[in-house]
Amino acid sequence: MSKCLFVTGGAGFIGSALVRLLVNNTKYSIINIDKLTYAGNLESLKSIENSPNYSFVQADICDSEKINGLFNKYKPSGIIHLAAESHVDRSITGPNEFIQTNIVGTYNLLECARTYYNSLGDKSDFKFVHVSTDEVFGSLGETGYFSESTSYDPRSPYSASKASSDLLVRAWFHTYNFPIVITNCTNNYGPYHFPEKLIPLIINNALQLKSLPVYGNGKNIRDWLYVDDHARGLLLAFECGTIGESYCIGGHNERNNIQVVNTICSILDELKPRVDGKRYSDLITFVTDRQGHDYRYAMDPSKIMRDLGWKPLEDFDSGIRKTVQWFLDNKEWVEHVQSGDYQKWINKNYENR
Numbered sequence: 001m002s003k004c005l006f007v008t009g010g011a012g013f014i015g016s017a018l019v020r021l022l023v024n025n026t027k028y029s030i031i032n033i034d035k036l037t038y039a040g041n042l043e044s045l046k047s048i049e050n051s052p053n054y055s056f057v058q059a060d061i062c063d064s065e066k067i068n069g070l071f072n073k074y075k076p077s078g079i080i081h082l083a084a085e086s087h088v089d090r091s092i093t094g095p096n097e098f099i100q101t102n103i104v105g106t107y108n109l110l111e112c113a114r115t116y117y118n119s120l121g122d123k124s125d126f127k128f129v130h131v132s133t134d135e136v137f138g139s140l141g142e143t144g145y146f147s148e149s150t151s152y153d154p155r156s157p158y159s160a161s162k163a164s165s166d167l168l169v170r171a172w173f174h175t176y177n178f179p180i181v182i183t184n185c186t187n188n189y190g191p192y193h194f195p196e197k198l199i200p201l202i203i204n205n206a207l208q209l210k211s212l213p214v215y216g217n218g219k220n221i222r223d224w225l226y227v228d229d230h231a232r233g234l235l236l237a238f239e240c241g242t243i244g245e246s247y248c249i250g251g252h253n254e255r256n257n258i259q260v261v262n263t264i265c266s267i268l269d270e271l272k273p274r275v276d277g278k279r280y281s282d283l284i285t286f287v288t289d290r291q292g293h294d295y296r297y298a299m300d301p302s303k304i305m306r307d308l309g310w311k312p313l314e315d316f317d318s319g320i321r322k323t324v325q326w327f328l329d330n331k332e333w334v335e336h337v338q339s340g341d342y343q344k345w346i347n348k349n350y351e352n353r
């Protein structure tokens with residue numbers, strides 16, 4: 001019988017990329033546990049939804065009764081935990097859900113998983129991978145990189161909630177000997193990205209000839225990683241990561257925001273020229289800066305490359321071209337998100353499962 005693996009947040013952007021990878025390329029039997037907030041979209045999993053090694057369960061990670069029940073029912077060999085509130089701007093206007101899901105939810109999941117783990121006869125075959133972000137390390141100046149030894153210095157409600165969850169996970173290892181691995185990854189981009197984050201928002205606004213909002217002077221720097229490269233890193237961390245350790249994931253693709261936006265505009269000029277003869281970059285609008293906007297994130301991924309043999313397959317130029325092409329080819333996915341139909345689709349297809 002194949003081993004069972006829980007993925008939380010598997011209907012989100014990165015979670016769905018991971019679930020597609022696991023279902024298509026591994027022998028694990030995958031249970032996707034997701035509350036289906038606004039960010040959860042089962043249409044992103046259409047390609048694998050009928051696979052024999054995939055099941056979906058709608059559940060909130062804060063609901064201990066339900067989560068305990070799932071551990072007892074499926075007896076997983078491990079869990080890769082991605083469920084979270086993930087958008088910095090939303091955390092600034094409404095931090096409560098971030099505290100509930102990212103901190104209290106992770107605490108609850110740890111306790112349910114620990115109770116289950118303690119009941120196991122053979123404890124050698126269980127691992128809890130906690131998926132986190134480089135934003136826990138704070139903001140860099142012009143030089144330097146984050147690495148596993150960088151001190152935590154979160155500065156937004158989102159990054160503070162993720163840092164809190166990382167610290168809880170570490171504490172469960174040190175105090176209870178609970179088998180964890182933590183990953184901290186840079187900004188992801190790619191197919192099925194919810195169009196509130198920079199890259200999908202710019203692509204979709206451009207295609208609708210809406211203005212392209214760039215915060216502040218556009219000089220803030222992010223280190224971009226194609227989502228499938230992150231998913232492969234998570235699988236490696238689960239299968240080969242050393243218990244109690246953390247792994248920083250990133251592909252050395254630093255770009256400032258205005259460079260990112262201009263690159264998207266040039267690719268669109270080439271692939272889908274505007275009928276009015278203008279350039280997409282004419283739509284760029286500099287807007288009021290984000291409060292507490294972190295200046296620069298950049299990662300040193302040497303440890304995961306050296307110890308686990310991870311290597312990104314895409315650089316920014318290849319990944320961003322693929323991403324723009326995906327959005328051009330998958331207008332229906334975006335239209336369903338924008339109209340809210342993706343949630344109707346979920347109810348229609350899943351309410352009786």
Ligand code: NAD
Pocket residue numbers: 008009010011012013014015033034035036037038039040041059060061062081082083084085086087101105131132133134162184185186187188189194
């Ligand atoms: P996302 O917002 O696209 O998806 C989050 C998923 O979690 C959604 O499907 C949502 O329904 C689910 N969820 C939210 N609250 C839940 C709850 N209480 N119970 C169960 N499910 C719940 O996020 P993402 O961008 O795919 O990020 C996934 C993880 O990776 C997060 O933990 C995030 O902090 C981390 N991360 C993200 C990035 C990035 O660039 N997006 C980078 C590094 C790390």
Ligand code: TYD
Pocket residue numbers: 087088089187196197198199201213214215216220221222257290
């Ligand atoms: P975002 O995709 O929200 O990711 P994060 O804040 O987690 O890094 O933002 C990426 C960068 O783009 C960040 O510096 C903020 C900036 N940004 C804009 O300039 N305009 C926008 O409309 C958005 C959503 C982000």
